[in-house]
Amino acid sequence: MGKILTVLLIELLILIVSVFALKIESTVGFLLLLVSIVFAIYYGAKNEKIRYRLQDAFSSSRRFALILGIILIFIFPLFFMDSPYWVFVITIGVIYIILAIGLNMMLGSLDLVNLGFAAFFGIGAYTVGMITAKYGLHLPYLIVLLLAGIVAMIFGLLLCLPTMGMKGYYFSLTTIAFGLAVELTINNLEWTGGPGGIKNIPHISLFGLNLGDSYTVFGYDLPFQLNYFYFALVIMLLVMLVAWLIHNSRIGLSWNAIKEDDIAARAQGINIKVYRIYAFAIGSFIAGVAGAIFAPLMGYIAPTNFTYAHSITMVAMVILGGIDNIMGIALGAFLLSIAPEKFRAFSDYRMLIYALIIILMVIYRPQGLIPKKIRKYDFIGGAKDE
């Protein structure tokens, strides 16, 4: 009972602090809060007793912690009912979490630094834009979502094949080229709307509900952004679940083996090409899905939404949060998509700060905020990394 209480208190504390952090108006207050959070975490991690108690509490009531966490995330945006803009910002954060998890399949699991990942995001978004706005086809949204993922996946495989034998710089530079080529093409083609992009993308309608409508619940008028938040959240949880399952299956294990030593991996009978194809197919599919949520939420997309800088941002998110750790990546993606909105200064110099974060992380904490954990095989026949 004491353990469950600990978990409850800690998770409530995290919720309250996060709400407070986003709500607080004064920069000084925010910085003070930030410093005290860092101090608390640092102190907590240093103190053996506290750390042990927390670890024990969370590992013995894992299911409770997970369910409570999900419930709290569902409650989270309700604190921002007065400002739909913040709900929108948080929703974008959720979309970036999805993207970062997709990217991690190449960057984290295989050490393939893909610097053109935003292209898959863009391809997904454009697929939706073209189908719904340009051609006005009335397909069920879930079909459109699936198509966006599939089109992005096809491009993923298109990139995968010529880069099959490449590693390191050769791979990265080719992916930069790929990203630029996609950006250049949608910018130049009249078919895709050129630099002007696609306007008037209709809202998602799902099971008779239009996510663009504002619904009234218990007398409260909820902003339409909230609908998108919940939809994105459900997709995010699904993506996280699948990513977690993959990470703990033989695919995740083989990816890690290949990343460490491809020659040894092949000598153990792993067909490295097949596993690379998996990473590209799944990763780019996920990015396409993220694009399919992004396009109707924005209502308007243009090539400037899917640039090289966006690709770098995604890389920064994974590196900050923790390579190959789903919770870490989610944290990194969320922090880096919220921070520019919180700070005017951060927003103006965001790429500068991202760059600095990457450099500092790689030099001083290459494993990220929440490091990857060794998979445990404590119960019969299944891996868990929690």
Place this chain on the structure above:
Amino acid sequence: MPFFKADHLVMRFGGLVAVNDFNLELQPGDLVGLIGPNGAGKTTVFNMITGVYRPTSGRIYFQDKDITGKRPDIITALGIARTFQNIRLFTDLSLIENVMVSYHVRLKSNIFEAVFKLPRYMRQENAMYEEAMELLHKVELDHLAEEKAGSLPYGEQRRLEIARALATHPKLLLLDEPAAGMNPNETLQLMDFIKQIRDEFDLTILLIEHDMKVVMGICERIWVLDYGKTIAVGTPSEIQNNPEVIKAYLGEEEYA
């Protein structure tokens, strides 16, 4: 057709002839040594057999199949496993994971079964897990199953690498300097261990080794390479008395 046959293998890198006209035949259950001074081309022979290099000319046959130039993972699946001269473990993975990686080659389930943990996959994975633990037990590392492989001392890393190779269920096992870096006591244990696994897993073993005690102690036949050429073949006592070997190889190293 013999169990394994290397037929006139030649490997050239640019102008350098690393292996010249190498021939080898193995029968099931053989325990054969491959020796020679540094740079004689021994590891290159291994790399050709396991598909890391494609021989410049010559063929390799294994169980009536021509496996010349096939992909390394296919050759492993056919039943040839190896260890590496400078240990190539997955240092960031745990011991049990190092071994479990090798089972994937024999898993019949597809990726959806694997990801969504469907019953057939779970059954296989259970069996795999238990077998992996058993292998770790055999190399006396089961108590460290969830430690990172990189944290092991050198001698234990060598043992883990052998366990990992065994997990692919090989019929032919290639050991590249298994005793390197071991102390005399560990070496003695290793010699017993090699003989033991050969009998227990019905293996054929080809090993490269610099430690003459190991080679003379356990190998039934020995191939001697020098500058890419095979200069002698025979039993340990024949090799010990072969003047050419003594001149080319044993002469340069103090041999007890």
Place this chain on the structure above:
Amino acid sequence: MFSLPYVLQQFINAIILGSIYALVAIGLSMVYGILRLINFAHGDILMIGAYTGLFLLTLYKAPFAIVLIVPMLVGGLIGVIVERVAYRPLRKAPEVALLITSLAVSMFIENLAIMVLSPRPRRFRIPSFLSKSHFYGAINFRNIDILIVILTVVLVVVLTLFVKKTKIGIAMRATAESINTSYLMGINVNNIIMLTFAIGSLLAGVAGMMFASKYGRIEPFMGFLPGLKAFVASVIGGIGSLPGAVMGGYLLGFAEIFFVGFLPPQLSGYRDGFVFLLLIIVLLIRPSGIFGQAEKREV
């Protein structure tokens, strides 16, 4: 069909552009030869060189000789600082850590430039004696173009002699061969690496001046594409090889100019795309480049 003067004009343009690529590629290739690092920030040093030149020209009305030399020195200095601050702590880190850092350094410099210099492009006007044009029938080129080509040739010759003949140059080549062995031979590897960065960045700095003089317009992101293209050039020539980088630079210059000059004009928007297509083709057909040797991996 194309007239002879038109073809000759394209030749001249290709040599000028190729010279600039060659200078940038040398530094990139030399650093890779020693550290197995592609310095993404290399292109940004080109940008710094160009801005330094701009300030000397407009604010101090400095004579052009100084406008050529100071950007070189500034470029070299920045290269050394970048190596010291960002890359040296990662000497023993895995390749992917270096890759990501190098990427971030490049972003950092570009965005710092935006912050300090504003993102808006500026005109880069060179002294009138350099912008003077020569007309031979339909062919024309300016004094600055002659200067670019001659300066490139001189710098390449001097550098080649330096690397081939001097003691330090030999130490550099030894370090490229094997860092560990050089270390054991008593070579101060850190100094050699620093020197390599300095020389490479020096050339990038002067290339920035040339680039700016040729196109007359500079902005904080101007180094990004030339940096990538220099990488393509060094891959074509065989990365790590000095003559390879030079040849690769010129080959790329020709390929790019001919693509624009001799193919239908509606394709010219895809000029940069074509360069990357070239990269992929080279990597697929001959990944070691024209002058390079295939890297043999230890197994």
